[in-house]
Amino acid sequence: MKLKKRKLLIDQHDKYGMWGGKFGGNFVPETLKKPIYDLEILFSKLRNNQKFLAERDKYFKDWVGAPTRFIKLNNLSNHIGGAQIWSKVVSDANGGAHKIYNASVHCLLAKEAGKKFIVGDTGAGYAGKMLSMAAKKFGLKCKIFMGAKDIKRQRPNVVAIKKNGAEVIPVYTGSQTLVDAVSECMRYWVANCDTTAMCVGSTVGPNIFVKICGWSTSQISRELIVQIKDKFGSIPKRLKLYNCVGGGSSSYGFWSEFIRYDKRQVELIGVEAGGPIKSKKHAAPLTYDSKIGVLHGAMQYVNQDKIGQIDETESISAGLDYPGVSPLHCFLKDLKRARYTAASDEQALNAYKLVTKFENLRPSLEPSHAFAVALNEAKGLSKNTIVVVNSCGDAIKDKNILKARLGKNYDKLY
Amino acid sequence: MINYINLAFKKSKKEKRPLLLTYTVAGDSTKQKSLEILRSISKYADICELGFPHNTPIADGGQIQTSAYRAIKNGIKTSDVFKIVKDFKKDKFSTPIILMGYYNLIYQFGENNFLNECKKSGVNGIIVVDLPWPENKKFALKCKRRNICFVQLISPTTSYDRAKKIIKDSHDMIYYISMLSTTGAKLKVSPSEIYKNYSKLKNINPKKNYVVGFGITEKSIKKLNFADGLVVGSAICKEITKSLKYRQNAVTNVSRIVMNLKKLIS
CATH class of the missing domain: 3.40.50.1100 (Rossmann fold)
Incomplete structure (x- = not known):
């Protein structure tokens, strides 16, 4: 392979x-x-x-609105005090997501x-x-x-x-x-x-x-590679691309152009949904080494029991709440080209709070999982490391969940 | 080695009627009940298909899904399915059993393990809903080596050239899906159109046995008696659901339906 x-x-x-x-x-x-x-x-x-x-x-270009913004999150970078934190604001796209x-x-x-x-x-x-x-x-x-x-x-x-x-x-x-x-x-x-x-x-x-x-979501990385070269002159020596992974469409699209780079230069980090801290259920087949099986027509790592019945999953984020994952990500995992980890419901909510407190950006619960891991890891990284998080969805769809979990003033936290 | 599926077809041809195949889900509503149902309907059915249930079926309609969920809820495991077949075969060895299900359960059990257990328990054939040709070539060969019939499926969307290739690689029995549908829907194409498609396939190789399934009930079965065999599944699963709902004896109710189906094509 x-x-x-x-x-x-x-x-x-x-x-x-x-x-x-x-x-x-x-x-x-x-x-x-x-x-x-x-x-x-x-x-x-x-x-x-x-x-x-x-x-x-x-x-x-005319209808979806390409390219979506690539912005530096200055306040957040200063607050965290490690790597430079950037975001590709894919939620700018018409409709609010990739x-x-x-x-x-x-x-x-x-x-x-x-x-x-x-x-x-x-x-x-x-x-x-x-x-x-x-x-x-x-x-x-x-x-x-x-x-x-x-x-x-x-x-x-x-x-x-x-x-x-x-x-x-x-x-x-x-x-x-x-x-x-x-x-x-x-x-x-x-x-x-x-x-x-x-x-x-x-x-x-x-x-x-x-x-x-x-092929369709790859539009994200086609835009990003141009934007990165534009901002930095070339691909930075240390670039880390964080993206949430449910089925895996936004992450594949975000990474597509960068897969060919050496992983020491461009690291790809996929963040799955770990579910509630207190629950054993999760939606993270790559992180928790689920067995290979068939789901919806494809072989993949998939949460299942011993005999092959598909497990129920649990996550605060409906978009990541899926027991399987794209064969593309299974392949990237086995090749060790991408690294996969998980964030819990609670970590995602905290990341949402932090991002909205410091920046004029409202990532939905899906990319909040990616932010959780990115912000945590950015602390220990040098200033010349560029961390980019794909903010692939807007939180407006989550308003009921956020209200229930963070209180009425969830969006006035900043 | 005696091929019981072939024998069953020979017998029904002698009697100048289509062969009757039933489909029930292993473990519906319990392991014991499904065995009793199987025993009882085999008085009338020529071949019994036994489903090993999966919780993410992509080709089954509501009736079979309900049966499958019931069986899974009651804890059916792949090994239990073999146990049911073994128990059934103790006194009904000549009635062929065809297992039907989705590939993931076979994959998790291990292809070779699965087939060895099939052999041991007396399974005569296998239908894997989501393992189409040519992906199924290797598995079909493994079946053949163990004298188990791997049943190829052909649908109205299958092109003539593709059908020729599938039939060439097929074993004794081929399953023709009557219409574009999941299991258990109302027959939405006319029997004459099914006959037309069926004859095209039959002409490719008249020696093979072709059964027709999907949408067959007491209402429609008579009009399809041109086929070598006819499969009834959802109508039976529906009767089990109904019997449970009204606290009636599912075994006798289902047997009555199967008896009637047999009468209609005899």
């Missing part, structure tokens, strides 16, 4: 769609083989088509394929919100599958999805969170794949969905 420097990570799989011969693949019912094959053909054609790329870039990139590309593909309907899953509600936005923009009818528990805790995004004219389908099976939403969405696609396109909300699922999502 080796990393190829000149090839994108999303393309480093074998003919069975497996990375490193052990992660990813297409463990799907026969019915989905054909629609997946059609999507593979369409995507491989369009990703090299100049007209399609120009269209994508136009939407990213999910817009994948949603836009899937809608563009669906349009090219002549599909009139698109369905998608969502946890935190951002993937659903963005898909409903993009579907509206491109004139597609849209259904969003969402766990009943997530519908309750991410109300603001549910309202937004409905406002965009999409239907929200509550999922009551299992733990009523993202894992069940993805299963239900796939089942729906099995029954309707002749008329309907499916968007998997992260770099998970059958091989092609991992690829399309990774």
Whole structure:
């Protein structure tokens, strides 16, 4: 197993769609083989088509709002007193999170394929919100599958999805969170794949969905590498890129251009959801060495019991509350190219408090996990180390949780 | 070595009727109950499919999901599934048992371990919902070496060329999915269209046995009696759920349905 420097990570799989011969693949019912094959053909054609790329870039620039800001967090850096802390404010993107990139590309593909309907899953509600936005923009009818528990805790995004004219389908099976939403969405696609396109909300699922999502979110690092060279003249000698990891779409997108660098120069740190301190449940399969298994069509490290039933997870952050993780991250872990660790619910909340106290930035609970680890590690680092945290979502969707956990004045802390 | 699946097809062909396959979930509603149900319906069913339940199924509809969750809640483990088959086979050795489920449970048990246990307990065939061709080639070969039939699936979305390749690599039995759907939905295509697709497959290799499944109930089964075999699953799982709800005897209720299904195609 080796990393190829000149090839994108999303393309480093074998003919069975497996990375490193052990992660990813297409463990799907026969019915989905054909629609997946059609999507593979369409995507491989369009990703090299100049007209399609120009269209994508136009939407990213004019509609999504590229590039998102790359800013230094001066107050926070001074307070911590170690490395320089920067942030890529991906939550600047239209809709408030990175999910817009994948949603836009899937809608563009669906349009090219002549599909009139698109369905998608969502946890935190951002993937659903963005898909409903993009579907509206491109004139597609849209259904969003969402766990009943997530519908309750991410109300603001549910309202937004409905406002965009999409239907929200509550999922009551299992733990009523993202894992069940993805299963239900796939089942729906099995029954309707002749008329309907499916968007998997992260770099998970059958091989092609991992690829399309990774290709789409890579916009983040394409912008970042230019911004970094612009600010520092070249890639700094010590650069550390922190990102939360649930399914892994924002982190892959944030790291994509930097994977080819030596890890002593550019370190990649993925932060998973450790769950409540007092709970044994978590959503951190990479950190806690979960076994390899199949979830949603792909081999990956996944929380499961001895016989292979998928475990229930627990995290304050709906977007990270997933028992598996992208095969891309499993591959990066095994290659030791990225380092994975976890932050607890409480650590994420504290990081949220700290960031909002010192900076005019409101990271949602997902990137707050990344901030928790970044701020903690930055203390012990030298001033010429550049720490960059991807603030990939806006906290507005979390207002009910934050109010409940931090009190009424949670957003007036600073 | 006697091939009981082939024998079952020969018998039903002699009787000029499709073979009847039932699907129940191992451990639904308890281990003992599912064994009793299996024993009772095997009076009428020619082949019994036994599901090993998984909690993130991506191709099952509501009825089978409910059965699966019930079984998992009652603590069913992969080893229990083999125990049920073994107990069943003690007095019904010639009724073929086909295990059906998702790949992760096989993977966690270990492919070779799983197949050895199959052999020991008397399993005759295996269907793995999420291990399509060509990914399943190696596993299918392992099955063949142990005289276990690996059942390939073909769906309405499968292209003709692909179907030819799948059939070439198939063993004695092929499972044709009647429509684009999860299990247990209403039959949304006409029997004549299913017949058309079925005949295309049958013509590729008439020697193979083709069974049709998905959407088959007491209502629709008669119209599909052109097939070599017909699978009924969700209708049975639904009856178990109903029996539990009204505190009735699931064993007798389910048997009555299976008896009726058999009558309808005889």
